[in-house]
Amino acid sequence: MGLFHLFIFAFISFASLITINGDESLNLNEEVLGLIVFKSSLTDPLSHLSSWNQDDENPCSWKFVTCSPVTRKVTGLSLDGLNLSGKIGRGLEKLQSLKILSLANNNFTGYINPDLSLLTKLERLNLSGNGLSDRIPGSLLNPGTIKFLDLSRNFISGPVPEQFFMNCLSLRSLSLSSNNLEGPIPSSLSNCTSLNHLSLSNNRFSGNPEFESGIWSLNRIRTLDLSHNSLSGSIPNGVMALHDLKELSLQGNQFSGSLPSDLGLCPHLNTLDLSNNLLTDSIPKSIRALSSLSYLNLANNMLTGDFPEWIGSLTSLEYLELSGNSLTGILPEYIALTSLKYLSLSDNKLTGNIPMSLVSSGALSTISLSGNKFNGSIPDGLFGLGFDKIDLSRNELTGSIPPGSGKIFESLQTLDLSGNRLxxxxxxxxxxxxxxxxxxxxxxxxxxxxxxxxxxxxxxxxxxxxxxxxxxxxxxxxxxxxxxxxxxxxxxxxxxxxxxxxxxxxxxxxxxxxxxxxxxxxxxxxxxxxxxxxxxxxxxxxxxxxxxxxxxxxxxxxxxxxxxxxxxxxxxxxxxxxxxxxxxxxxxxxxxxxxxxxxxxxxxxxLYLDPFAYPNQNERHRQHQTDQSSNYYKPHRFGVSSIIAILAAIAILIGVLVVILLNISARRRLAFVGNSLESCSSSTRSGSGLSMGKFVWFDAKDNYCIVNPESLLENGHEIGSGVFGTVYKASIGRDEDDVIAIKSLVVSNMTPYPDDFDREVSVLGKLKHPNLVTLKGYYWTSKLQLLVTDFVPNGSLHTKLHERSSSDPPLSWRNRFKILLGTAKGLAYLHHSFRPPIMHYNIKPNNILLDENLNPKVSDFGLARVISRLDKHVMKSRFESALGYVAPELACQSLRVNEKCDVYGFGVLILEIVTGRRPIEYGEDNVLILNEQVKIMLEEGNVLECVDESMGEYGEDEVLPVLKLGLVCTSQIPSSRPSMAEVVQILQVIKTPVPHRMS
Missing domain, CATH: 3.80.10.10 (Ribonuclease Inhibitor)
Known part of the structure; x- marks a missing residue:
């Protein structure tokens, strides 16, 4: 800070100690100096505050400043959207008559100045849409005069202090949405008995607000938005006795249990959004009493029961979204409400015909009935309405597509009739x-x-x-x-x-x-x-x-x-x-x-020209002499019979070689089967015509004698399948803990030599690492080939990321990082502990298994080397199933590739774990390539918007470098990618704890 600024601060401090009754000019100059000091701490690139002149006697003529016409003191300061930056520094506390302070939609950074609590007459404070960080000062509401407070769309973090709501009796409107706030909602919130509007959405609040905050006791509340947090517990009965409630938004949490049975006790309720929770049971009939309800969204819960037949009584309803539940029954004929504009019932279990009454619903612009069991034909006249979107896909509709007519030609943007019987x-x-x-x-x-x-x-x-x-x-x-x-x-x-x-x-x-x-x-x-x-x-x-x-x-x-x-x-x-x-x-x-x-x-x-083909008469005699004396200079020509004889000889020779090779192969197979019989007290010949075989155990303590391997597959149950084969879970021995996983390999009619198979699998059996699935043994016959591995109880990473059940919590950042680091260690072991290195060829979440502590176990490593000897056609399926994970050079299945193909797949895995998105996603209008999207958002400076919100809290100083590492690993140039050993080192450096880092 310059000498001028120090002088200003010293002067203001000195002036604050002097009290001169009746000297109005000194008070006005104090406000001037306060605003000048505030201006000195910020950057004004567009010179919006150029009228602020320190030589003026008062600031009432300045732009964006409002004064009382009676006292001539500053009562309002509104600097919204002026592209100002810097920190909210000192000076504003001198505006003791200030009632309105609005600095919204600028670029202010740093913490919220606690000196704002010194503004004893402040009624409206708006700091939304900036880059403010750190925590909310607990004293901010201490004046007890603030009625409207908006701190939304910043980067404020940490829990809300309990003392924050100790002086909130005057508070009417509060918005803390779109920050990084966490922890429970403070119980002192119940002190804000005059609160009309409350928005805590898009944060990381957790816990049960019913028991912790008393939030449901705010009986003057009109709009309540707690959406997109991690709140849990049930929504209690009695909460809907909030007589003035107009909007209730609880979507995107983990609320469970039944919907409150007294939902209908809010006569003024017009917006109800409880979507994307864990709510169960049927939709309560009391909702039919909500005559003012215009927006109803209960999508993506676990609601059951028949579709409510009373839905037609909601005459004010404009938006109805019930998709992603398990509703049954048929649609009532009178579902076509005159005011209904949006109707989505997709992914339920509804049956019957599409009601003809929809044709008379003139206001309807979007209809989505996909993923049900509707049958019959599409109602005639449906394509005469002014729809923007029609989605009737994945049903059992028959007949033809109705012809369009009227205004639909000028309105329809999306038409999806796929997956029917049209x-x-x-x-x-x-x-x-x-x-x-x-x-x-x-x-x-x-x-x-x-x-x-x-x-x-x-x-x-x-x-x-x-x-x-x-x-x-x-x-x-x-x-x-x-x-x-x-x-x-x-x-x-x-x-x-x-x-x-x-x-x-x-x-x-x-x-x-x-x-x-x-x-x-x-x-x-x-x-x-x-x-x-x-x-x-x-x-x-x-x-x-x-x-x-x-x-x-x-x-x-x-x-x-x-x-x-x-x-x-x-x-x-x-x-x-x-x-x-x-x-x-x-x-x-x-x-x-x-x-x-x-x-x-x-x-x-x-064209081949024989110079001897047509000699002239003078040359014939000389040619004859040349033929006799030096015949080896003349090109040899064969007749048809000669060619046939040569081809026949070649065919006979090939046949002899084939017979010799087959005899050798047969002797090898017989020797292999003979050795197999020695390893088990009894062997079997299955009813399906399998050759005799044996189990080979790589560890002597696992030397179980398996009489009939087919019984393991029949008595076990399938737990997964892929391009290399099907995996079964089976029990062996008398102990219940003796559980193994058996992979039945894909084979073709081309049977490899048993000693080749033994050699390749034995190499894999020697690999021991805590982040690799242990190969315990194998079974070989000409028709059945099994690999026996440890059973990993927690399923695959793919299931945890993309097919997680509603009762299964999402992976936290700590667990995701542990999975990344463990997977990297396993791959580094394969790449750097063996010469030549063992490459995986197929890195993707399906092949990362998780144990009971969510430690990763890499599976299917080295199988491409074994399978390629069995069936080359498996290679095609392998690449098709791994689209998005395969390096752009697409050479991983040839012998000339190196470990950088695995590094590319691991880079895609990084991006998938952090974002929760698949590597390639198909939208209505585009194809999203994940690594390209992350790269674009990184260049634009908003890459953290890619982060999967479901994983809860995370440290930006960990997530950001991990995302960058993923982009480096997916470089288009293989030599630009790091080795897996370097990847492990980088991840360990990123994880090195510092005092302020989140765990």
Whole structure:
């Protein structure tokens, strides 16, 4: 702080000690100096406060300052949205007549100045929308005069002090929303008996507000918003006796139990949102008494019972959202309320027909009935209303799509009829939906052609016609709008060539035409799709060479052109040189070192001219002499009979070699089976024709004798399956703790040598690490091959992240970090403790198992090496199941890859654990690539918005570097990725505790 500022502070301190009765000018100068000192602590880049002049006798003429016309003292200071920054420093405490202080929507940082409590007449304080941090001063409400307090949308942290609400009798409105506040809601809140509006949403409050805060005793409350916290317990009966309550928002918590039976005792209630909780039982009938209710949202709970037949009595209802429950029964015929605008009942167990009365609901703009068991046909006339969105997907609807009419042509933006049993032609006039952006007709039985009118949809961004029984050719005008981002035509009967007009899809990033009967060549116009990320053309009849221009598509991440009739060279640039064999196999002859098929170049063969073929008369005699004297200089030519004889000899030789090899193989198998019989007191030949085999245990203390391995699979139960096989849980021995996991490997008719299998698996049996699943032994026959491992009781990380039951708490940040560090240690052990290193090839949450203490155990390591000897076709499924985790070079299944492919998969795993999002997510209008999204948000400075809110509190100084590490591990250049040993070191440094870090 400069000498001028020190002088100002000294002068104000000196002036505050002097009392001169009747000297009005000195008081006014004190307010001037106070505002000048406040201004000196902030930055005003747009000079909004240029009128604030320290030479003025009073500040009443200054902009943004309000004074009393009687006393000429400052009563209001409103600086909202002026792009001011800095700290809220000293000076304002000199404005002793100040009633309104509003500094909202600026860039103020630092803590909330406790000197604001010295403003004894302050009634309204608004500091929302800034960057304030630290904790709320417990004395902020001490003046007892504040009526309106708004501290929302800051970074205030910690618990709310108990003494904060000790002097809140005058408080009418309080908002602490969108901060980082935690802990229980203070019980002293019950002192605020005059409170009308309370918002504590989007924080980390926990506990049961019924018992801890007395929040339900605020009988003057009108709006109560506790949404998006971690509050728990039940919502008690009697709470709804709040006679003045108009809005109640409790969504996004962990409230459980039944809904209060006295919900109907709030006659003025117009908004009720209890969605995304753990509420059970049926919807209470008392809600029918809420005649003023316009917004009702009970989605994503565990509500049961029949759909309420009294819903039609809520004549003021405009928004009804009951999706994601277990409601049963049929919809009442009078559900079509005249005021209803939004109706969503998706993902329940509703049956019956869609009520015809919906046709008469003129106000309805959104209807979502997906994921139920509705049957019958779509009501005639439904497509004559002014809908914005119609989602009837995943039901059992039959018949055809009704024709559109009226205002729906100008209003409809989303139409999803997928997953039904619809038939017939697509209605004439489909091209008239001028605002349609999302169209999904997949998984139906239309058995018709793709209408040309689809090319007239100028705003269409997503078109999904998968498995719709469509026939004929793909229209050339399909991309005339140029706005389509997702085009999925898989699993149909399309014929003809890929239209050249596909190049007009300049916004396309997902193109999928697999499993059709398309023929002809891949059009060169596809090279114009500069935004394309995913291209799927497998299982068609495409011919010719792949246009080399496709190698210039820099954004292309995944390509599958397998099982066509393509041949020739791959493009030399882009993703094509590193495509896996599974993406190329099944063609006539693509030139790739990963494929064993002969390479067929689509070029003419050179013409061979024999100089001795047609000698002239003068040369014949000389040629004859030359033939006799030096015959070895003359090119040999074979007749047809000679060629046939040579080929026959070659075939006989190959046959002899095959017989010799088969005899050797048989002797090896017999020796293996003989050794197997020695390891167990009895052996068996199963009814399914299995060869005799044995269990081999790597640890002598586990030497159980398993007579019939099939009985383990039959008596156990399946706990998982993947591309390498199915996993069963089975008990062995008499002790209940003798539980093992058995993986039945995928095999084909190509049986490997038993000693090869023994050698590969024995290597894996030697691996011992606390973060690896221990391989205990194996069983081998020609038809059944089992791997025996420890049973890990807590399931997979995938289940904890994406398929968590409502009773299972979300993973905390501490546990997520433990899982990351343990997984990294396990992979580092595989990479750095063996030469050559053991690579996993398939890092993803399904292969990270969790024990009873949530310690990670990496599974399926090294299996790609074993399975590849069994069945090469498994490789294709493996990469398809791991889309998003596979490194961009896509070479992990070849022998030339290194450990950096695993590092890439681990980087994606980092981002998935921190964000709770899948690596690739398909939205209505786009495909979200997780690492790209995190990178963009990091560059924009708001990467913490990606963090999974369900994990509760976390330290930013841990989460932020972990996210950055994930991005480094997913670098497009393998050499830029760290080794797993370096990853472990970085994570250990990040976890080093400091005094202020959260655990």
């Amino acid at each position: 038939t017939g032609d697509i209605p004439v006039g489909i091209g008239l939906y001028s605002k349609l952006r999302y169209l999904n007709l997949s998984w139906n039985s239309f058995e018709t052609t793709m209408p040309l009118e689809l090319g007239n949809l100028k705003n269409l961004m997503v078109l999904d016609l998968r498995s719709g029984a469509f026939q004929g050719s793909v229209p050339n005008n399909i991309c005339d709008s140029g706005r389509i981002g997702i085009l999925q035509l898989d699993l149909n009967s399309f014929t003809g060539s890929i239209p050249y007009g596909i190049g007009n899809c300049s916004s396309l990033y997902l193109l999928s035409m697999s499993h059709n009967n398309l023929n002809g060549t891949i059009p060169r116009s596809m090279s114009q799709l500069k935004k394309l990320k995913i291209l799927k053309l497998e299982n068609n009849q495409l011919t010719g060479e792949i246009p080399p221009e496709l190698g210039d598509l820099e954004n292309l991440l995944s390509v599958n052109i397998s099982h066509n009739r393509l041949q020739g060279r791959l493009p030399s640039a882009g993703i094509f040189p590193s495509l896996s064999a599974s993406s190329l196999e099944g063609n006539l002859g693509i030139c790739s070192p990963l494929l064993h098929e002969p390479c067929k170049l689509n070029v003419p063969k050179p």
